Amino acid sequence: AQKITQTQPGMFVQEKEAVTLDCTYDTSDQSYGLFWYKQPSSGEMIFLIYQGSYDEQNATEGRYSLNFQKARKSANLVISASQLGDSAMYFCAMRGIDGSGNTGKLIFGQGTTLQVKP
Amino acid sequence: DTGVSQNPRHKITKRGQNVTFRCDPISEHNRLYWYRQTLGQGPEFLTYFQNEAQLEKSRLLSDRFSAERPKGSFSTLEIQRTEQGDSAMYLCASSTGTGGLGYEQYFGPGTRLTVT
Numbered sequence: 244a245q246k247i248t249q250t251q252p253g254m255f256v257q258e259k260e261a262v263t264l265d266c267t268y269d270t271s272d273q274s275y276g277l278f279w280y281k282q283p284s285s286g287e288m289i290f291l292i293y294q295g296s297y298d299e300q301n302a303t304e305g306r307y308s309l310n311f312q313k314a315r316k317s318a319n320l321v322i323s324a325s326q327l328g329d330s331a332m333y334f335c336a337m338r339g340i341d342g343s344g345n346t347g348k349l350i351f352g353q354g355t356t357l358q359v360k361p
Numbered sequence: 362d363t364g365v366s367q368n369p370r371h372k373i374t375k376r377g378q379n380v381t382f383r384c385d386p387i388s389e390h391n392r393l394y395w396y397r398q399t400l401g402q403g404p405e406f407l408t409y410f411q412n413e414a415q416l417e418k419s420r421l422l423s424d425r426f427s428a429e430r431p432k433g434s435f436s437t438l439e440i441q442r443t444e445q446g447d448s449a450m451y452l453c454a455s456s457t458g459t460g461g462l463g464y465e466q467y468f469g470p471g472t473r474l475t476v477t
Contacts, residue, residue: 247403278465286450288404288468334403347417348394349466351403 245270247335247352254357256325263310264320264355266335272296275339277318278349279309283331291333294318325359332356363387365469367453373475374443381439382472386455393436394466395428396452397421404452410436443476450474 246269256262268277279291294302294309302309310319322329333356336349366385374380386393391412396404407426408418412433422428425443430436440447450473454466 280468287470288452288454290465290467293465336403347392347409347411348406348419349396349404350406354401354403 245272245275245337245339245350247337247350249335249352249355251355252353254355256322256357256359258327258359258361259324261321261323262325262357264322264333264335264357266318266320266352268316268318268335268337270316270337270339272339275337277309277311278336278338279307279318279320280334280336280351281329281331282334282354288334292320322357327359327361330357330359365453365455365467367451367469367472369472370470371473371475373477376443376445376476378443379439379441380443380474381437382451382453382474383435383437384453384455384469385435386453387467388434390455390457390467391433392456393430394454394456395436395438396454398450398452398471399448407438440474443474445476448474448476 248267275296277294281289292302292304292307292309294311301311306323308321332354334354335352338349368383394409395407398404406419407422408428410430425441428438450471452471453469456464456466
């Protein structure tokens with residue numbers, strides 16, 4: 244069974260500083276994908292970044308980077324130069340291959356609420 | 362693309378009533394997913410379709426829940442005999458389903474169900 248754990252219910256960061264949101268995962272799949280989504284108070288889920296289990300380099304997308312440590316089974320999100328608009332809930336998620344070989348569903352963690360202070 | 366749309370956006374119903382939600386995916390996407398999200402929690406997978414075929418159902422999807430995607434385009438999620446525990450945000454997402462594990466799921470705005 245796959246599981247995502249986010250141990251930080253809430254985080255604060257000062258505007259323009261960097262922040263790291265933690266994510267650990269558990270899976271027996273050899274191939275899997277790790278995702279981060281942002282959910283503002285308006286409710287829509289916004290895709291931020293993806294890391295494949297066989298990717299040798301950490302993924303980066305603008306101010307977002309994913310610190311992938313496969314041996315530790317962690318996939319932390321780093322947001323650099325925080326902005327007020329980054330205040331939202333952040334979810335780590337995983338996709339693997341099910342018994343039928345179909346890749347489909349995402350398994351989400353409990354989320355971390357980030358508040359950026361001016 | 363107009364994005365994933367869901368209707369209605371909000372639904373208030375009395376316990377015991379049936380409700381149906383609709384999801385219209387991005388037009389060229391052949392995969393469609395339903396998730397449920399309760400307050401302060403992450404989305405939980407319910408079911409997904411590839412074209413018309415329902416490929417997986419979660420154990421969360423009790424016999425009171427049924428989902429269809431009759432022509433491989435829009436999908437409906439019906440909850441029969443609603444219970445207060447069904448109160449949640451129901452999210453729909455769609456994707457192309459190609460490109461290995463890394464394809465993105467695009468989420469709709471959700472339908473918030475309140476059962477009184």
